[in-house]
Amino acid sequence: MISKLSKILCSILTVVVSCMLASCTKPDDGSETANPEISFKTNPMMVQALAGTYTAEVTANTTWTATPQVDWIRDVKEGDEGILNFVVDANPQTASRDGRIRFSVEGSDYTKDLIIRQAAKRGEFTADPSEAILSVSGEEVSVNVTADYWEIKSVSESWLSAKKKNAATVTLSADVNFTDNARTASVILTDGDTELTIPVTQERDDAYFKNASTEYTRRFVYDLGKIVTEVHEDRYVVVNDHLSYVYLSYNGPVMGTDKPCAFFLYALDLTGNLDLVVTCAKDDDASIKLVDTEITDKDIMRQQYADLQRNRPEIKVLGGVNGDFFYGQESKGRGNLLHGVMWRRGVCLKDEFTGGATCTVFARMKDGTARVMSQADYAERKNDIWEAVGARQRIMDKGNILTVADKALEPRTAVAVSQDGKTVYLLVYDGRRTSWSNGANYEMMGEIFKTVGAYDATNLDGGGSSTFALVKENMSGTEVDHYSVFNKPSDGDERKVVNGIAIIQK
Numbered sequence: 001m002i003s004k005l006s007k008i009l010c011s012i013l014t015v016v017v018s019c020m021l022a023s024c025t026k027p028d029d030g031s032e033t034a035n036p037e038i039s040f041k042t043n044p045m046m047v048q049a050l051a052g053t054y055t056a057e058v059t060a061n062t063t064w065t066a067t068p069q070v071d072w073i074r075d076v077k078e079g080d081e082g083i084l085n086f087v088v089d090a091n092p093q094t095a096s097r098d099g100r101i102r103f104s105v106e107g108s109d110y111t112k113d114l115i116i117r118q119a120a121k122r123g124e125f126t127a128d129p130s131e132a133i134l135s136v137s138g139e140e141v142s143v144n145v146t147a148d149y150w151e152i153k154s155v156s157e158s159w160l161s162a163k164k165k166n167a168a169t170v171t172l173s174a175d176v177n178f179t180d181n182a183r184t185a186s187v188i189l190t191d192g193d194t195e196l197t198i199p200v201t202q203e204r205d206d207a208y209f210k211n212a213s214t215e216y217t218r219r220f221v222y223d224l225g226k227i228v229t230e231v232h233e234d235r236y237v238v239v240n241d242h243l244s245y246v247y248l249s250y251n252g253p254v255m256g257t258d259k260p261c262a263f264f265l266y267a268l269d270l271t272g273n274l275d276l277v278v279t280c281a282k283d284d285d286a287s288i289k290l291v292d293t294e295i296t297d298k299d300i301m302r303q304q305y306a307d308l309q310r311n312r313p314e315i316k317v318l319g320g321v322n323g324d325f326f327y328g329q330e331s332k333g334r335g336n337l338l339h340g341v342m343w344r345r346g347v348c349l350k351d352e353f354t355g356g357a358t359c360t361v362f363a364r365m366k367d368g369t370a371r372v373m374s375q376a377d378y379a380e381r382k383n384d385i386w387e388a389v390g391a392r393q394r395i396m397d398k399g400n401i402l403t404v405a406d407k408a409l410e411p412r413t414a415v416a417v418s419q420d421g422k423t424v425y426l427l428v429y430d431g432r433r434t435s436w437s438n439g440a441n442y443e444m445m446g447e448i449f450k451t452v453g454a455y456d457a458t459n460l461d462g463g464g465s466s467t468f469a470l471v472k473e474n475m476s477g478t479e480v481d482h483y484s485v486f487n488k489p490s491d492g493d494e495r496k497v498v499n500g501i502a503i504i505q506k
Contacts, residue, residue, distance in 0.1 A: 036062040036105045044098070044115035049148035050192040051090040056114060058082050062105050066114075070099035073116055088118060090193050096120045119148060125191050127170075127198050132187075134202040138174030143198060145170055147191045157185035160200055170198075177202045178209070178218040210250070217248060223451040227444070228252045232260070239318065239470070242272035243503060247486065254409060254438055262437035264468040264486055266321070266426040267452065268503055276364045276424065277502045278323065278344050278387045279304040283311045288342055288349040288498070289335060292327065296336040300494040301467040302483040308502055309477040316505040317477045319470035321413050321426045323499040324390035325355060325461040336498055340390015341378065348382070355392065360458045362415045362501075363388035369421030372456035389460070389499055391415065393442055396457035401446030409439035411466040411490045415501070416449040416457035425454055426501065428468035432490035464491035467500070 041057035053075075058064070059082060066076050066084055075087040084101070091097060101114045128144045145168055152170065155162050159175045170189065177183060182204045189196045209218040210228050216236035221228045233249040249262040268274055281287045281297035281304060289296040299307075301322055309317040324342070327334035339355025341348070346366070353359040353375055361373040364387040372394070373381065394402055395414055411431035417424055427448060431439020442459060449457045468487040475482035485494060 036110045038103050038112040040114050044117040047118050049091040049119040049121045053087050056084040064103045067102050073099045091118045091121050125196050131199045132172050134174050136177045136203050136205045136208045140171050140173040143170050150189050150191045153188040153190040160185045162187045174202050178215045242269035242274045259438040263429040268424045270422050273506050277504050278389050279500045279502050283307040292335045292337045298496040298498045301469050301500050302480045306480050318503045320502040322465045322467045322497045326498045343385050343388035346386050358392050360391045362391050370417045370424045372458045391458040393459040395442050395446045399455050404442040407441045412440050412462040413460040413466045414445050416454035419455035428466050428487050430487050464495040465497045
């Protein structure tokens with residue numbers, strides 16, 4: 001009985017004490033808490049030496065007002081619930097400093113200080129070295145930066161790259177410098193208040209590019225890598241917006257020995273007003289025969305271009321290369337019969353691969369693209385062909401250089417296309433002239449095509465047939481002497497051939 005009474009009395013006492021405490025914490029009139037409490041997530045709060053905006057998290061059981069106690073803390077504003085925003089000026093001193101933001105409660109003597117501890121200024125904003133020198137190849141260099149805090153503000157040239165590696169280092173790198181001169185740029189760093197400019201110079205060195213003289217041929221030689229040891233003569237010519245050619249005479253390792261080599265390479269964009277046409281003697285389809293017992297006409301490429309130009313005044317013949325292999329020993333009963341197929345203006349003039357399983361096809365399709373085709377591809381897609389010339393050994397397949405057993409160095413002509421079929425490359429490699437050019441094998445041609453980004457490539461007739469021609473400036477192209485042959489045919493003079501590829505302007 002006594003125990004039960006004791007429990008009742010204890011309960012009553014607990015309720016009374018709780019009520020007394022509640023009345024002490026909050027007045028009956030509904031005003032603010034009589035015992036305010038304010039605390040901070042971090043106190044003291046650390047800030048950078050640079051000027052900046054900061055946020056403090058505040059926990060309180062009452063409303064409050066915050067006031068900076070030093071002039072370098074400013075713009076103190078209450079944000080969302082429990083958040084204080086403020087701005088600090090940069091610390092001009094080489095020692096850290098403390099400032100305070102005082103929190104007070106209206107109608108109360110209660111205050112609470114948030115200590116703002118600002119880092120010391122490290123000293124002068126500097127870079128070491130003050131000017132960066134990059135090699136011609138643009139390898140990464142490091143620059144040490146002294147500052148409390150810094151960022152990369154800008155880089156003046158697109159060929160230059162700058163990256164903040166860590167709080168004390170910026171790394172600089174560049175594209176290879178293929179230009180004619182050393183080039184300059186700058187990187188601007190900022191610490192928030194001031195800017196620091198790092199001048200950058202990238203060197204230039206002809207020897208790095210084996211003495212190539214143009215930006216394009218320097219890129220070419222750089223991409224070819226070890227194939228070229230020294231450039232003797234080079235040329236890059238833009239014929240028009242969609243046609244260019246490169247000429248390179250050089251020494252390079254050929255079959256284990258350093259030998260002279262020379263080639264010419266057209267690059268043709270089919271998306272513009274240019275196209276490809278298959279040529280023949282007298283621009284006459286009837287010149288193409290289907291059997292050896294009849295004689296297929298042949299002529300030099302310059303004459304084939306002149307005949308094409310006279311017969312089709314609506315186009316302009318710019319130049320081109322020779323075409324398919326043919327059985328040309330008339331004295332032995334061969335009638336210049338083509339090895340492969342031939343199409344002109346959507347008409348098939350020869351549909352048989354007389355040269356056997358090695359034969360391939362280069363075609364300009366009706367959709368305006370160009371393709372290198374196997375015999376199986378040809379059988380499947382021949383109704384889509386507009387112009388086509390026969391070819392033989394495949395050099396590249398889907399971007400890969402093929403290995404061919406024949407390693408002989410010969411004068412060569414070859415054709416390649418881009419993956420989308422919109423760019424065509426026509427290559428003539430001189431040979432059989434040991435002091436001028438020793439010729440190429442299929443893999444050497446593949447390396448050149450891969451350098452320019454070709455996807456598929458095949459071999460055309462070579463030897464004395466290889467011809468690289470271009471119309472002379474301001475000439476109509478209707479006469480033989482309106483065209484120049486740039487390569488050096490191994491026969492000494494141009495060889496008469498059955499067909500070729502003409503680059504035309506529509």
